[in-house]
Amino acid sequence: MHPAFSVIFLTTLIGAGQGLFLALYTGQLYSLANLLPVQRDKFYAVGSLAAIALLIGGLVASVFHLGRPEKAWRAATQWRTSWLSREVIVLPATMALTFLYGLLHYLGWTDPLFVISETLPVDLTLIIGALATLATFLLFLCTAMIYASLRFIKAWYSPLTVANFLFLGVASGFMLAAAFSAYLGNNLVSFYGTWAVVATLLGAITRGFSLYRNTRFRCKVDLKSAIGVHHSDLHQKAQGFMGGSFNTREFFHGKSEGFLLMLRYGFLLMVFVLPVILIVLAYILESTRLPMAAFVIQYFGLLIERYHFFTEAKHPQNLYYQSMA
Amino acid sequence: MTQLALVIDLNVCVGCHACVTSCKEWNTSGWAGPMTDQRAYDEDPTGTFFNRVQTYEAGVFPHTETYHFPKSCLHCEDPPCVPVCPTGASYKREDNGVVLVDYDKCIGCKYCSWACPYGAREMDEKQRVMKKCTLCIDRITDMTLPESQRKPACVLACPTSARLFGDAHDPNSVVSIAIREEGGYALQPEWGTKPANHYLPRRKTRIQIHEDELVRADNPLKKEQLPSLPEGGETLDDVAW
Numbered sequence: 313m314h315p316a317f318s319v320i321f322l323t324t325l326i327g328a329g330q331g332l333f334l335a336l337y338t339g340q341l342y343s344l345a346n347l348l349p350v351q352r353d354k355f356y357a358v359g360s361l362a363a364i365a366l367l368i369g370g371l372v373a374s375v376f377h378l379g380r381p382e383k384a385w386r387a388a389t390q391w392r393t394s395w396l397s398r399e400v401i402v403l404p405a406t407m408a409l410t411f412l413y414g415l416l417h418y419l420g421w422t423d424p425l426f427v428i429s430e431t432l433p434v435d436l437t438l439i440i441g442a443l444a445t446l447a448t449f450l451l452f453l454c455t456a457m458i459y460a461s462l463r464f465i466k467a468w469y470s471p472l473t474v475a476n477f478l479f480l481g482v483a484s485g486f487m488l489a490a491a492f493s494a495y496l497g498n499n500l501v502s503f504y505g506t507w508a509v510v511a512t513l514l515g516a517i518t519r520g521f522s523l524y525r526n527t528r529f530r531c532k533v534d535l536k537s538a539i540g541v542h543h544s545d546l547h548q549k550a551q552g553f554m555g556g557s558f559n560t561r562e563f564f565h566g567k568s569e570g571f572l573l574m575l576r577y578g579f580l581l582m583v584f585v586l587p588v589i590l591i592v593l594a595y596i597l598e599s600t601r602l603p604m605a606a607f608v609i610q611y612f613g614l615l616i617e618r619y620h621f622f623t624e625a626k627h628p629q630n631l632y633y634q635s636m637a
Numbered sequence: 638m639t640q641l642a643l644v645i646d647l648n649v650c651v652g653c654h655a656c657v658t659s660c661k662e663w664n665t666s667g668w669a670g671p672m673t674d675q676r677a678y679d680e681d682p683t684g685t686f687f688n689r690v691q692t693y694e695a696g697v698f699p700h701t702e703t704y705h706f707p708k709s710c711l712h713c714e715d716p717p718c719v720p721v722c723p724t725g726a727s728y729k730r731e732d733n734g735v736v737l738v739d740y741d742k743c744i745g746c747k748y749c750s751w752a753c754p755y756g757a758r759e760m761d762e763k764q765r766v767m768k769k770c771t772l773c774i775d776r777i778t779d780m781t782l783p784e785s786q787r788k789p790a791c792v793l794a795c796p797t798s799a800r801l802f803g804d805a806h807d808p809n810s811v812v813s814i815a816i817r818e819e820g821g822y823a824l825q826p827e828w829g830t831k832p833a834n835h836y837l838p839r840r841k842t843r844i845q846i847h848e849d850e851l852v853r854a855d856n857p858l859k860k861e862q863l864p865s866l867p868e869g870g871e872t873l874d875d876v877a878w
Contacts, residue, residue, distance in 0.1 A: 313751070379745020379765030386742055387723035396748050397723035464717070464754040464828065533754070533825045535693075539706050540822045540836050541647075543695035552657070552689030552708065555682040558759040562750060628825065629756025632691065632708060 313465070314562055315622035321373035323455055324484070324614045326403065327477065329366030330448045331485015331511075332492075333410050335504055336360060337441045339489070344432070348503060353417040356437070359492060360414025363485075367407045395461050399454035406451045409444035413437060452478045459621075466529055467624040472522040479515035480583065480617065483508055484610055487587060491604040494594070501603055505591040512610070516584040519617070523576070526624045538631040548634045563630050565623040575620050582613025640714060640734035641772055642805040642833035643792070644812045644821055645707050648840050649799040652690050652705030659794030660688040660709075660770075668775035673763035685761045687770040688791055702839065707791075707800070710757035710770035711824060711832030712736050718749035718758060727767070734806075734833060735774055740766045754828055772802075805833050 336359045342348040375381045390397040416422070416437045424433030456477035459468040486508035493500040535546050551560070587606040594602035664687060665672040674684030688709040695702045712729075716736050719727045726742035727749050729735070738749075738758075743766040750758040750767060758769045773789040776782065786793070792802045803810035808817075812835070815821055821835035 377746060379747075379760060380743065383724070383742070383744045386725070387744060387746070390720075390723050390725050393720035394723045394748075396721065396746065400723060458748070461721075462752055465751070532827050537825050537827060539693060539704065540824060540838065541693065541695055541704055543702070545697060546693055546695050548691065549694050549703070550690075550692035552691045553683075553686070555676075557683055557686070557689075558750070559756045562747065562760070563756065627751070627756075628754040632756055 313622045313625040313627060314565055315619045316377055318373050318375075318377035320615055320618040320622070322370045322377070323477065324370075324611065324618055325366050325373060326370035326451065326455065327481025327614070328484040328488055328611060329363045329370065329410075330406065330451055331482045332359060332363040332366065332488045333406075333413070333444060333448055333485070334482060335486045335489030335507070336363070337413075337445055338507070339500060339503070340437070340441060342503070344438070349499060351498065351500070353420050353422060355496065355498070357414045357418035359489065360410055360417065362488070362492065363410050364407060364414065367403070367410065371403065371407075395454055395457040399451065399458060402447060402451045402454050406444065406447040409440060409447050413440045413444050416440060449478075452481055459625075464628050465625045466531060467522075467526045467626060468621075470522065470525065472518050472525065475518040476515060476522060476621075479511050479518055480614060483511035483515050483583075483587075484607065484614055486511055487591075487603070487607040487610050490591065490594075491607040494600040494603040497600065501600075502595055505595060505603060505606075508606075509588050509591050512584055512588055519583075523624075531626060531628060533628050533631065535631050535634070538628070548632075548636075551633055551636050554636075559629060560633050563627040564633070567623060572620065572623055575616050575623075579613045579616040579620055582609050583617055584613075586610075586613075638734065638806060639732065639804050640712075640806045640833050641777065642712060642734075642803070642812050642835065643709075643772070643789070644801040644803075644815045644835045644837060646799040646801070646815070646819070646837040647704055647706065648837060649797045650690075650705045650707060651797055651799075652692055652703075653796060654690050655794045655796055656707055656791035656800060657686060657688050657690055659790040660773075661686060663773060663776065663790035664771065667773075669768060669771050671763065672768065673761060675762055683762075685759050685768055687759075687768065704839070708755075708757075709791075709834075710736060711755055711830075711834040712770075712772065714831035714833055715829065717828070717830055718753045721748050721752040723748065730774075733778075735772045736769070737771055737774060738767050738769060740764065740768075743767055754825055754830070755832075777802075805835075 336356050339348060339351065340356065343350045378384055387397055387400040391401055422435045422437055424435050427433050453474060456474040460470060460473035463469050486504050490501050490504035490508055493504055536542050587610040590602045590606035661672055664670055672685040676682050688707060691706045691708055693704045693706055712735055716729055719729055719736065723746065724742045724744055726739045728737060730737060745760060745765045745767065747760055758767050761768045777787050777789065779787065788802045792800045801812050801815055803812035805812050807813060815837060816835045819837045821837050823832045823835055
């Protein structure tokens with residue numbers, strides 16, 4: 313498939329935004345259990361603002377993917393059958409709940425509404441945060457299922473796609489939370505850094521499996537089945553046009569194997585290796601800059617990873633566009 | 638239920654592209670139009686087409702066979718492009734089974750083209766919506782036309798009658814008979830999309846003749862198997878009077 317930059321930015325930006333929200337809410341839960349020092353409300357408010365900004369950035373990027381963005385509201389109608397439609401519904405819901413979560417913290421409406429078992433004070437942020445967490449996970453599912461539900465594109469048609477979107481999004485979000493904490497100079501850097509490394513390593517396992525899987529499988533159909541001529545020696549002589557068409561532009565990446573190999577090593581290094589090393593170094597050196605570098609490097613690595621994700625997909629329609637004589 | 642379909646006879650198609658040009662001619666000015674071209678007279682021309690004729694070759698010269706392969710939307714009975722559409726612009730008509738795009742609803746997200754294994758959908762660069770073969774829906778449903786004209790433009794244009802059009806669910810229609818009796822097949826049947834359009838294969842008219850069929854073993858007059866003459870020539874006994 314031809315890599316669509318709008319979609320590359322959409323999926324990486326909202327992934328980081330969702331991950332950042334999950335990091336904030338995880339931090340709040342930990343501090344509720346007295347496992348972490350309690351942060352000021354402003355920390356959650358500003359963090360949520362950053363998460364919203366990333367989600368909005370993703371939404372803006374996605375608009376460039378559409379031929380007719382002015383009609384985009386219609387995309388919310390087919391949620392019964394289309395994962396894309398489901399994403400169109402869940403994305404604004406996630407944004408709204410994340411915004412509400414940040415706003416409640418900003419306004420300081422954190423007085424407990426009620427107390428469960430005389431130990432767990434439940435305030436409004438905890439409830440809205442739980443709902444936002446649900447929306448965030450649903451959004452990961454919807455975004456990934458857009459690709460994982462296309463049964464003709466075998467490279468994507470796998471639960472590994474969902475796992476990759478989830479772990480890589482969470483990893484970059486926690487990485488950003490670590491960078492944010494390092495910037496503020498609070499004591500959550502190693503907490504967020506540890507979870508970022510865990511998510512990164514989980515992502516390395518699932519992404520590694522999907523890379524391995526995608527280099528080995530064979531497509532279910534071949535040219536014989538595509539045109540129904542059962543001859544062992546078939547060649548295409550003409551595509552029906554001398555220039556290009558949508559079919560030759562949309563479904564071919566046109567990049568050399570060497571370039572793709574370079575991308576593969578590049579993103580494996582930038583997404584999985586360097587950020588982990590930098591976080592470990594930051595822990596040892598107690599540096600505030602290294603977590604930021606870790607996030608930036610991993611985000612750029614994720615852009616390459618998503619680009620590569622598109623080039624991995626071999627669409628069966630390409631069987632009809634093998635050569636032009 | 639009706640399922641309109643094309644049957645394309647690869648035994649007859651000569652690859653003249655008359656279906657391609659007549660399709661574009663009819664549809665660019667009809668309901669589905671315009672089908673715009675970009676850089677039509679420049680180095681890298683491109684444009685929207687609902688139908689293309691490709692050419693394939695089987696074998697190595699001199700033992701080759703050339704196949705001209707017209708390719709358009711197959712109007713699947715279980716179209717994978719329809720459920721993925723987020724706006725409901727992509728739909729399959731209940732009354733005749735034609736898969737269509739409502740341009741007023743389409744947002745041009747291209748997701749349907751990703752979901753079609755045949756590459757039957759194209760993005761129109763001018764209108765920024767997805768387009769595809771409509772089976773000339775504005776023509777086949779136009780009751781003001783005489784019945785002989787209520788056929789897709791490509792079918793009417795084909796000089797060799799390689800394209801048949803009819804209801805694939807009616808067992809007595811021209812397409813059903815062709816599919817049944819001439820070995821009609823679907824493309825990429827592995828996916829279970831059940832394409833309505835079918836193709837007819839190359840057919841050779843050969844008869845099997847075995848060596849022993851050339852000679853009548855039980856020929857009472859031994860006409861073909863004349864016995865070799867006995868030594869010394871024929872005798873009176875060898876001649877039947």
